[in-house]
Amino acid sequence: MxxxxxxxxxxxxxxxxxxxxxxxxxxxxxxxxxxxxxxxxxxxxxxxxxxxxxxxxxxxxxxxxxxxxxxxxxxxxxxxxxxxxxxxxxxxxxxxxxxxxxxxxxxxxxxxxxxxxxxxxxxxxxxxxxxxxxxxxxxxxxxxxxxxxxxxxxxxxxxxxxxxxxxxxxxxxxxxKGSNQDHFIKELIMQAGKIATHMGGVYPISKLYNPDWHRNLPAALNYIDGEINEQYKIDLLKTQSDLILLNNERYFSFVERDERISSMLLPIFKVYEGPIPKNTLLNALKMGLTQRFMSKPNSQLREHELEIINESIEAIDEFCTRTLLLDAVNEVMRMPGQKIIEALESYEPGELYEAQINIVNEIRKHGKPIPSMEFGKLYREVLNIRESFKVSLYTYPVLYYKEGAGRRNDYYKTLDDVYETNKDSPKEIAEKTFTDEDIKSLYDKLKGIAYDDLPVGQLRIEQGLLRKYLIDQSLLASKHGSKCQICNKHYPKDLLIAAHVKKRSLCNDNEKLDIKNIAMLQCASCDKLFENGYIYLSDMGTIVINEYAPVTQDLSKELSQLSNNCCDYYDGSPSRLSYIQFHRNLSINRFVKVNEGDETA
Incomplete structure (x- = not known):
């Protein structure tokens, strides 16, 4: 046939x-x-x-x-x-x-x-x-x-x-034929959630359901590890609405089951206004997760768990940014995301984190990193902290860190490396990279452009000015390329576009001059998807796929990689929210009207 x-x-x-x-x-x-x-x-x-x-x-x-x-x-x-x-x-x-x-x-x-x-x-x-x-x-x-x-x-x-x-x-x-479907479906999903929560939220798919890597894995699941391949694990996990696949589908997490990571980020941003260097912040999370497993009796399983923590740092960072726990200022700096900002309004630290906050304040008062030999005196005499907190405060702190070549040459440092009370914070330094004078100069240049019957040459001038402003704003700690604010991938400067959130031809003159809010950086591919309405932003700044837009199979795969991405263009301001809502309504109506026209025809 x-x-x-x-x-x-x-x-x-x-x-x-x-x-x-x-x-x-x-x-x-x-x-x-x-x-x-x-x-x-x-x-x-x-x-x-x-x-x-x-x-x-x-x-x-x-x-x-x-x-x-x-x-x-x-x-x-x-x-x-x-x-x-x-x-x-x-x-x-x-x-x-x-x-x-x-x-x-x-x-x-x-x-x-x-x-x-x-x-x-x-x-x-x-x-x-x-x-x-x-x-x-x-x-x-x-x-x-x-x-x-x-x-x-x-x-x-x-x-x-x-x-x-x-x-x-x-x-x-x-x-x-004859398989117990619950073993291969419901029980595996339930166990995946338990394992991810046990590890602090993120776990490698390759180790999932492997009895050598887990404690107390149900007996019914022990025998099936050799019978299921990695692709089935991924496909099964994808049936869960709160799943996030991370690091090119090497790790997974469930958004609604995050506990430990957010519980560490809250006290961190209680004491730091941010931004904090990405590597320093992730190492702090690593310390908090590591301490939990160091007291476990089974040394082999403990080593497995510590190995996973060491290898999953980038996946944890991706998890935090995609779930709005962190905001990626740029490639090397992180700030609290929308979820943490909202939770901080009612957050009160427990006794252990309160002790760490007090230590951070004392290190700042000291004006420089504190040598490990002096740290003990601070711990015992100045703050009079409980002895039961010793391991957490000395060896596995979350709100500060230890650095050095050995016990007598170690120093305790703040996560943002700021000590003097009159010294600019990283946030203030970042905001000064593009001054009010720079903005005024850019505003004057744009104001001088005649927008009626705008020739191609002037359009390029406007695009170049806007792009320079957006790139200078995003490159707070890097001289290299910047990231597309839709797909969060990094590109050289000349491959990025200053994309208007509200369609430029529909902006009035004041909106065209709203350089702080009217545009965002996008790569060429995301610019086309955004401009043509295949994607838009929710009121919380996450990427939404336009369900009314016709898609091919290849396009569907590309769009699925953008779905629920966190777009750091959104900052909660009324101006940006109005542009987001305008673009969303325009995108939806564009395809709804086309579909209605097809039905009428």
């Missing part, structure tokens, strides 16, 4: 078969429901439900969910098996007329055998959507065929299979 005709062959065969088995007017309800079910298009994200089958527009009279289920059951378990037996009898008795009258069933069986045979090459469990894509890529099927509907009929025509297909929240998963 020609590979690319498999989809068309299945649909035409199953339609002919249904018409032949249900010819009477009284059987039209069953005929309509069965055709709708077995000819579902593979591009539909969610398979049609029993409720939807019972409420099809083509039905003269709606039926219940139970009635729709009964129709499907009767076809697969009674009518089709009966028809298959008749075909077998015709073949055995060389009844050519009987066999020829069932040519539709013969074609159907050939398609079922072709698909079932192709599944033997897969390591189970595997998601049906992944197999679907592979079959399309290999030209075995076309986009009109959804293969699980084909193999659903295998038992009806006595084709033996060694797999079962289960539905999980709208996703279909192929498991070995």
């Amino acid at each position: 020609n590979s690319l005709k498999v989809g068309a062959s299945f649909h035409s065969s199953v339609i002919q078969l249904i018409d032949r088995l249900y010819p009477r007017a009284s059987q039209q309800t069953a005929s309509i429901i069965l055709k709708a079910y077995f000819t579902q298009n593979a591009d539909v994200r969610r398979r049609i439900t029993l409720e939807a089958l019972g409420n099809l527009d083509s039905l003269e009279k709606k039926v219940t969910r139970e009635r729709a289920r009964q129709i499907l059951f009767k076809f697969k378990n009674q009518d089709l098996p009966k028809e298959f037996k008749l075909l077998q009898q015709g073949i055995r008795h060389d009844d050519k007329l009987l066999v020829e009258n069932r040519r539709d069933l013969l074609n159907l069986i050939e398609v079922i055998k072709t698909i079932c045979e192709s599944l033997k090459s897969y390591s189970l469990p595997v998601f049906a959507d992944r197999v679907q894509q592979d079959l399309k890529d290999n030209s075995l099927i076309d986009s009109s065929l959804y293969f699980p509907l084909v193999v659903e009929l295998a038992d009806s025509v006595s084709i033996e299979t060694d797999f079962d297909i289960y539905d999980h929240d709208g996703y279909r998963i192929i498991l070995k």
Whole structure:
């Protein structure tokens, strides 16, 4: 059978078969429901439900969910098996007329055998959507065929299979026949959440469900580690709405289950106004996570956990910025994100962090880093802190850090490395990199540009001025390129664009001169997606995919990488929020009107 005709062959065969088995007017309800079910298009994200089958527009009279289920059951378990037996009898008795009258069933069986045979090459469990894509890529099927509907009929025509297909929240998963689906689905998801929380929020996918790397892993899960591949782990985790995949899908985390990381960031930004050097801040989080595992009795497991902490620092940083716990000022500096800012309003530190805050204040009063030999005196005599806090304050502090070549040459330092009370903080230094005089000069240059019938040359001048301003604002600690504020990837300066948030042609003169707020830095790809309305920003500054925009499969993959990214253009100001909302409404209405026009036509 020609590979690319498999989809068309299945649909035409199953339609002919249904018409032949249900010819009477009284059987039209069953005929309509069965055709709708077995000819579902593979591009539909969610398979049609029993409720939807019972409420099809083509039905003269709606039926219940139970009635729709009964129709499907009767076809697969009674009518089709009966028809298959008749075909077998015709073949055995060389009844050519009987066999020829069932040519539709013969074609159907050939398609079922072709698909079932192709599944033997897969390591189970595997998601049906992944197999679907592979079959399309290999030209075995076309986009009109959804293969699980084909193999659903295998038992009806006595084709033996060694797999079962289960539905999980709208996703279909192929498991070995007789497998306990809870072990491979619900229990794995539950355990993934527990493991991520145990580690402080972030965990490598490659170590997930490996009993050598976990304490108290349920016995039911121990035996399946060797049976599941890494791609299945990723696909399974992707079914969870609060999942974040990090560091090119090497790590995962669940947003709604973050506890330890935010509990450390709150006291840090209680005492520091920010920004704080990225590496220093992440090392502080590392210290806090490390202390928790140093007291564990099992040395092998402890080493595994410490190894993960050491290797996952960049993933933790990505987690914090994407969940609005941190705001990436630039490549090397971090400030509190929106969630931390909001939580700080009611935050009161516990006794341990209160002690660390007091130590930070004493180090600042000292005017310079405190030698480790003097730190003990400060700890015991000046602050009179409880002895039970000793390990946390000496060895694993979170709000300050120890640096040096050895015990007598170590120094305790603040995270921002600021000590004198009259010294500018990193935030103040950062804000001075582009002065009010610079802004006034830029404003005057832009004001001198005639916006009516603006020639290309002047447009380039405006773009160049805006881009220079935005880059100078973002490069507070780096002379190299800056980042696109949509995808958060770093590019050389000449590959970035000053993209207007509110479409430039729709801005009045005052808005065009609002250089602090009207534009953001974007790479060429994100600029096109943003300008044409495929993405927009939420009121919290996260990237949202425009559900009304038509997308191809390749574009869908690209957009999925941007979804829920944190855009640091958003700062809570009314001006920026108004531009965000204007762009969002423009983006949505652009495609809604197009869709309405198509429907009218």
